[in-house]
Amino acid sequence: MNAAIIFILLLLLMLTGMPISISLGLTVLTFLFTMTTVPIESVALKLFTGIEKFEIMAIPFFILAGNFLTHGGVARRMIRFATSMVGHWHGGLALAGVVACALFAAVSGSSPATVVAIGSIILPAMVKQGYPKRFGAGVITTSGALGILIPPSIVMVMYSVTTNTSVGKLFMAGVVPGLMLAFLLGLTTWVLAKKHGYPRMAKASWGERWQAFRKSAWGLFLIVIVMGGIYSGIFTPTEAAAIAAVYAFIIAVFVYKDLRLDQVGRVLLDSASLSAMLLYIITNAVLFSFLMTSENIPQQMAAWLTGQGLGVVSFLLVVNILLLLAGNVMEPSSIVLIMAPILFPVAVALGIDPIHFGILIVVNMEVGMCHPPVGLNLYVASGITKMGISELTVAVLPWLLTMLGFLLLVTYVPAISLWLPNLVYG
Numbered sequence: 270m271n272a273a274i275i276f277i278l279l280l281l282l283m284l285t286g287m288p289i290s291i292s293l294g295l296t297v298l299t300f301l302f303t304m305t306t307v308p309i310e311s312v313a314l315k316l317f318t319g320i321e322k323f324e325i326m327a328i329p330f331f332i333l334a335g336n337f338l339t340h341g342g343v344a345r346r347m348i349r350f351a352t353s354m355v356g357h358w359h360g361g362l363a364l365a366g367v368v369a370c371a372l373f374a375a376v377s378g379s380s381p382a383t384v385v386a387i388g389s390i391i392l393p394a395m396v397k398q399g400y401p402k403r404f405g406a407g408v409i410t411t412s413g414a415l416g417i418l419i420p421p422s423i424v425m426v427m428y429s430v431t432t433n434t435s436v437g438k439l440f441m442a443g444v445v446p447g448l449m450l451a452f453l454l455g456l457t458t459w460v461l462a463k464k465h466g467y468p469r470m471a472k473a474s475w476g477e478r479w480q481a482f483r484k485s486a487w488g489l490f491l492i493v494i495v496m497g498g499i500y501s502g503i504f505t506p507t508e509a510a511a512i513a514a515v516y517a518f519i520i521a522v523f524v525y526k527d528l529r530l531d532q533v534g535r536v537l538l539d540s541a542s543l544s545a546m547l548l549y550i551i552t553n554a555v556l557f558s559f560l561m562t563s564e565n566i567p568q569q570m571a572a573w574l575t576g577q578g579l580g581v582v583s584f585l586l587v588v589n590i591l592l593l594l595a596g597n598v599m600e601p602s603s604i605v606l607i608m609a610p611i612l613f614p615v616a617v618a619l620g621i622d623p624i625h626f627g628i629l630i631v632v633n634m635e636v637g638m639c640h641p642p643v644g645l646n647l648y649v650a651s652g653i654t655k656m657g658i659s660e661l662t663v664a665v666l667p668w669l670l671t672m673l674g675f676l677l678l679v680t681y682v683p684a685i686s687l688w689l690p691n692l693v694y695g
Contacts, residue, residue: 272566275300289603290546293553297560307563315559316552323507324436325551327426329544330510334491334517335377336540341521341528343488344386346481347372350489353481355455356470360462362398363408364455366391370412371451374419376491376513380638384413384649392653398468402654403664404461410650410661411668412454414635417601419447421495421510424601424634427551428627431558431609435624436506437499441690442624444496446632449685450675457671487520500693547602554606561610571615581619585680588612589633596637600645604637605630628686632679636672639665 275296282292301307338344351368358364369387377383388409395405417424420440429436461467473481482489494516495509504512521528528536574584591612595604609630616626638646641662651661679685 271300271304271564272569274304275560275564275566283599289599290550290553293550293557293603293607297553297556300560305563312556312559315556322430323505324426324430325548327421327436327507327510328423328547329540330507330514331378331421331423331426332544332547333537333540334510334513335379335382336536337514337517337521337528338373338376338488338491339382339386340532340536341517342525343376343485343517343520344369344373345390346485346525347488348387348391350478350481350485352470353473353478357472358459359469360400360458360467361470362391362395363400363405363458363462363467366395366405366408367412367451367455367458370409371415371419371447372489372492374413374415374417374447375421376488376495376517377416378421378423380414380416380635381645381649383416384409384646385653388413388650388653400467402656403660404465404467406650406654406656406661407664407666407668408454408458409653410646410665411639411672412451413646413649414638414672415447415451415454417638418443418450418628418631418635420444421506421513422631423547424605424631425627426506427602427605428609428630430551431554431606432613432623432627434627438624438690438694439627440496440499440506441693442628442686443631445689446628446675446679446685450632450635450672453671453675454668457668461667487524491516491520550602551606554603557607558610566611568614570611571618574615575618579619581621582681584615584619585621585629588616588629589676589680592630592633593636596633596640596644597642599637601634601637604634622683622687624690625683625686629676629680632672632676636669636676639669639672 278299279292279296282295283289301312348365348369351372352362352365355361355364355368366387369391370383373383373386392405392409396402420443422443425439425443426436428434429439491513495513498504499506499509522530522533579587592604592608595608613626617623638644641647641658647658647661651658
């Protein structure tokens with residue numbers, strides 16, 4: 270009964286158009302003050318203890334690093350390198366967009382940042398070369414979603430904080446699925462480009478490729494620093510995020526010199542406002558999780574789900590449907606912070622690996638970012654392309670279907686997620 274009241278209250282507040290973070294906070298406070306005897310001191314204490322986890326510090330640092338890279342010319346050099354490698358294939362510039370998104374995802378940790386950084390440069394170039402605007406928008410909107418699957422990933426950090434799962438293992442688990450999805454999105458792009466006869470570019474010489482690589486090497490080296498540092502045990506994911514932010518600042522301001530010192534303040538302010546928004550959502554989600562736990566709701570739901578006789582196959586199907594439905598009305602951070610504490614205990618009870626379950630959730634979030642009405646990447650791409658959401662929804666359809674097929678593959682073949690972490694961590 271209490272569970273129904275909590276979710277109805279949350280849904281009603283969200284339907285008023287209220288931001289998800291405030292809806293969560295008001296739901297918790299209304300329920301605690303009117304229906305429970307939980308002392309208010311414990312609520313205040315939970316507010317502080319809930320977000321004093323060391324891993325949370327990685328979020329503002331990765332956001333800052335991503336912003337420095339977005340403003341600092343790194344994206345432009347990555348596109349040039351990607352174009353030199355695959356530009357001569359069918360739909361070469363579009364394929365370069367997929368490759369550049371995968372590379373930028375590996376240094377930014379954010380999907381919207383990837384869409385903005387790569388899309389704002391490559392979309393005008395594609396239109397100029399004779400590609401339909403709709404085709405270019407479809408490629409970049411979906412490929413930008415790689416930002417939360419290819420590590421480092423802010424969404425993975427949030428899942429880790431919520432479920433006490435190793436961030437390092439999650440990052441490692443995202444590598445193979447991330448590369449697989451990049452390949453499948455590229456394959457979809459190539460097939461469509463070949464079918465419609467979209468333009469190809471002149472094949473670059475090995476000398477030109479080397480020059481493009483050399484110019485983008487400073488940005489690409491960040492992948493080595495972050496991933497190599499974490500996996501070799503030199504530093505933790507949070508320390509890696511801090512080092513990434515400092516390194517991104519140095520290459521943007523002093524190496525590439527695309528970012529002036531007087532522009533750094535604006536980048537810091539933008540990063541601070543986005544970090545504050547995410548941390549506010551996390552704080553309210555921690556309170557929501559506290560309320561759920563104090564009312565014993567996750568355990569009741571776990572008992573109910575297992576009581577239905579759901580096996581692993583049917584449970585994972587239910588999880589996918591739930592998360593895809595949630596993706597219709599919420600953005601990824603909120604979904605992870607609300608749904609993970611509820612679904613995680615059931616997954617563990619059914620013997621599902623926490624790392625595999627985390628990757629499954631992240632892939633669901635990727636799909637959610639590319640479909641209406643709340644798909645974050647759709648709104649970001651809409652701002653760049655000046656196309657309506659309904660037109661963009663049609664544009665992304667072929668790649669969205671590819672992503673749904675990939676979601677089924679990741680769901681029922683755990684080895685895709687677990688092979689690399691098991692190999693490294695034993």
